[in-house]
Amino acid sequence: MTQIKVLGPGCPKCKTTYNNVLEALKQTNAEAEVEKVEDIEQMMKYNVLTTPVLMINEKIKIKGRVAQVNEIIDLLKN
Amino acid sequence: MFDWIQNFADWLIYSVFDIGADTHLGTALNFFIYDTIKILILLFLIVFLMGILNAYLPVEKLKDFLHRKKLYGLEYFFASVFGAITPFCSCSSVPLFIGFVQGGIPLGVTFSFLITSPLVNEVAIAMFIGMFGLKATLIYVGSGILLGTIGGWILGKFNLEEWLSEWVKKILGSKMEQDGIDQEKQSFRQRLPEITQGALDIVKGVLIYVIIGIAIGAAMHGYVPENFFGEYLGGGQWWTVPVAVIFAVPMYANAAGIVPVIEVFVAKGVPLGTAIAFMMATVGLSIPEATLLKKVMSMRLIGTYFGVVTLFIILSGFLFNMLL
Numbered sequence: 287m288t289q290i291k292v293l294g295p296g297c298p299k300c301k302t303t304y305n306n307v308l309e310a311l312k313q314t315n316a317e318a319e320v321e322k323v324e325d326i327e328q329m330m331k332y333n334v335l336t337t338p339v340l341m342i343n344e345k346i347k348i349k350g351r352v353a354q355v356n357e358i359i360d361l362l363k364n
Numbered sequence: 365m366f367d368w369i370q371n372f373a374d375w376l377i378y379s380v381f382d383i384g385a386d387t388h389l390g391t392a393l394n395f396f397i398y399d400t401i402k403i404l405i406l407l408f409l410i411v412f413l414m415g416i417l418n419a420y421l422p423v424e425k426l427k428d429f430l431h432r433k434k435l436y437g438l439e440y441f442f443a444s445v446f447g448a449i450t451p452f453c454s455c456s457s458v459p460l461f462i463g464f465v466q467g468g469i470p471l472g473v474t475f476s477f478l479i480t481s482p483l484v485n486e487v488a489i490a491m492f493i494g495m496f497g498l499k500a501t502l503i504y505v506g507s508g509i510l511l512g513t514i515g516g517w518i519l520g521k522f523n524l525e526e527w528l529s530e531w532v533k534k535i536l537g538s539k540m541e542q543d544g545i546d547q548e549k550q551s552f553r554q555r556l557p558e559i560t561q562g563a564l565d566i567v568k569g570v571l572i573y574v575i576i577g578i579a580i581g582a583a584m585h586g587y588v589p590e591n592f593f594g595e596y597l598g599g600g601q602w603w604t605v606p607v608a609v610i611f612a613v614p615m616y617a618n619a620a621g622i623v624p625v626i627e628v629f630v631a632k633g634v635p636l637g638t639a640i641a642f643m644m645a646t647v648g649l650s651i652p653e654a655t656l657l658k659k660v661m662s663m664r665l666i667g668t669y670f671g672v673v674t675l676f677i678i679l680s681g682f683l684f685n686m687l688l
Contacts, residue, residue, distance in 0.1 A: 295656070297455030326458055326659055327531055335423050335463040336456045350456070351562055
């Protein structure tokens with residue numbers, strides 16, 4: 287199953303990204319394991335500098351900005 | 365360049381709504397319409413330009429540059445400039461801090477970046493051009509960069525490593541070589557919609573603060589008598605700068621909301637230097653930021669960091685008041 291992670295220390299932008307992921311999954315009827323990573327120590331393992339970060343299957347797809355719903359849908363298709 | 369907006373505001377308020385140009389309400393509304401339109405246009409333009417710059421110079425690249433190049437002391441200056449051009453989000457400050465230190469960048473240089481990043485940001489630059497003109501903007505940006513450079517350099521002299529949190533020290537001990545950036549290359553054309561969207565998002569995000577700030581400013585413009593503040597907070601009293609800065613440090617306000625208000629303070633007699641220092645303290649240091657940094661620094665380190673930056677903001681306030 288697809289694994290999606292949203293990395294961010296709980297700021298508004300991170301929450302929006304997380305909600306956009308849920309919305310994208312809902313619109314496409316896709317199933318995925320969605321995880322929110324808020325712990326900084328955990329986050330630093332992925333070597334990120336700017337948050338929020340959207341990861342799909344352990345690969346960084348979008349970082350430093352809110353991922354839009356249609357962007358996430360496109361990313362999930364590939 | 366902005367004459368047409370003034371003409372539009374005059375026409376709308378004085379002709380369409382038929383409110384006299386000699387009434388308080390008329391001048392306040394006219395100022396509100398003119399400033400709101402002008403600021404929103406500038407805001408979009410500046411944020412958009414910064415977006416393009418950032419697409420080519422992402423923070424990862426800047427970090428690599430600081431790490432790999434021998435800069436002979438100029439690294440503080442470069443880190444400060446990079447802090448200015450990187451869009452600031454308080455939620456990124458901790459990951460940025462760890463990422464820099466982990467990547468082998470000295471603590472002082474990291475501080476240079478961290479100080480300038482909120483101090484000089486694209487929203488504040490746009491507001492400054494709109495409200496105070498180009499010269500004041502250049503002085504603000506220049507002094508913000510200088511402040512970050514010197515502040516970081518001094519903090520670097522303090523041997524602050526031992527005041528980091530335990531887990532951060534552990535990371536420092538095990539400096540690992542980091543992988544390259546895992547991101548697809550995109551052409552400028554592909555990126556453009558994304559950058560435009562990003563700029564629109566930022567403008568949308570600060571819109572409410574701009575409108576509230578300008579509304580308060582407009583009300584004050586119409587109702588507060590000329591030179592009202594000048595009598596009480598004028599340049600003659602040296603203590604106004606430190607008092608303004610110390611009040612502003614714990615406060616947090618968006619640059620978008622605070623600039624229109626200080627513009628009125630200046631128009632009514634407060635020296636520009638005092639006003640700029642007040643704004644820098646408001647956007648640069650705040651209680652919410654200190655709370656975030658607590659995860660990676662001891663209180664003592666946060667205290668030193670805030671203390672040094674506060675001191676330099678006060679000094680730059682004095683300097684502006686002498687120069688401007």
